[in-house]
Amino acid sequence: MFSSDGYAFPETYYLGSRRARDVVYRVLSAACEDGDLSIEEAIDAVEDIFRRNASDLYKLNVANGSIHQKTMIADSTIASSCVEQDVLFVRIVWNDASGQHRCRVVPAGRFYEIARNKGVGLTFASMGMTSFCDGPADGTNLTGVGEIRLMPDMSTLLRLPWSTREEMVIADMQIRPGEAWEYCPRYVLRKVTKVLLDEFNVTMKAGFENEFYLRRKLVR
Structure with missing residues (x-):
């Protein structure tokens, strides 16, 4: 199962x-x-x-069938206006230090006019949140004072198959224009993978763990 x-x-x-x-x-x-x-x-x-x-x-009373949605991947030629695409909101996504996916939701018009190139602000404290409460963990020294910019990586932009009037894009964290914040998970991952490759000739790969047993009926 x-x-x-x-x-x-x-x-x-x-x-x-x-x-x-x-x-x-x-x-x-x-x-x-x-x-x-x-x-x-x-x-x-x-x-x-x-x-x-x-x-x-689970004694589910469900009918046969499936939902087919075509994910729309955006590229650098995407129009600045979303009226034709019928998109209402864009989720700017990041992972915090506890592994939680978090996002800032921006109206599509504002995203393509401003946030696409200039990003959106985010308080330092957002990276210190725990998985069980919306407040920075003790000892992180990350508070509500100070702000970084979430800069969208447009190569990751896609239309959400389960909410077709929304898009999602992964963001990098910058402390200054062009300068990565030291707590940015994507920046840290790039540093670690580079060290592994340069010093140990090791390439890091990640994926989902899929487990199942395939049994064949011998008695019919």
């Missing part, structure tokens, strides 16, 4: 599900090519993993 391992925010559920579909497809395709499964058995396995087992276990 499938689980996305999503936590707290819908983005994690979506990405986990998207990745799991790719993994299951590759595994079952290989099983069919090797003669371990027939196509009909592979289709049954997909139904069991993603729908039927959960429906039977």
Whole structure:
């Protein structure tokens, strides 16, 4: 039975599900090519993993079917006006020190006219929040005094499949124009990956952990 391992925010559920579909497809395709499964058995396995087992276990009364949404990836040629795209809001997203996804929601018009190039302000305290309360943790020395800029990385901009009138973009944190803030998670990740590559010739990779058992019925 499938689980996305999503936590707290819908983005994690979506990405986990998207990745799991790719993994299951590759595994079952290989099983069919090797003669371990027939196509009909592979289709049954997909139904069991993603729908039927959960429906039977939890006694869910759901109809068959799925929702197909095409994610719209933006590029540098995106128009400054969002009227044609029917976008109302843009979520400017970052991860705090506790691993929580957080965002500033900006009206689409303001985002494309101003925030796209100049970013939005964010208090230092936002990186000191704990996972259980909206207040900086003791000892962080991150307070409500002082501000950094969330600078959108436009290469990450996309239309949200689950909320099609909103877009989301990941942001870098800058203390001054062009200068990364030392607590910016993306800046720290770039530094660490560079050290691993330059000093140890190690490339860091990350992904979702997809686990499932594939069993074949021997008694019919």
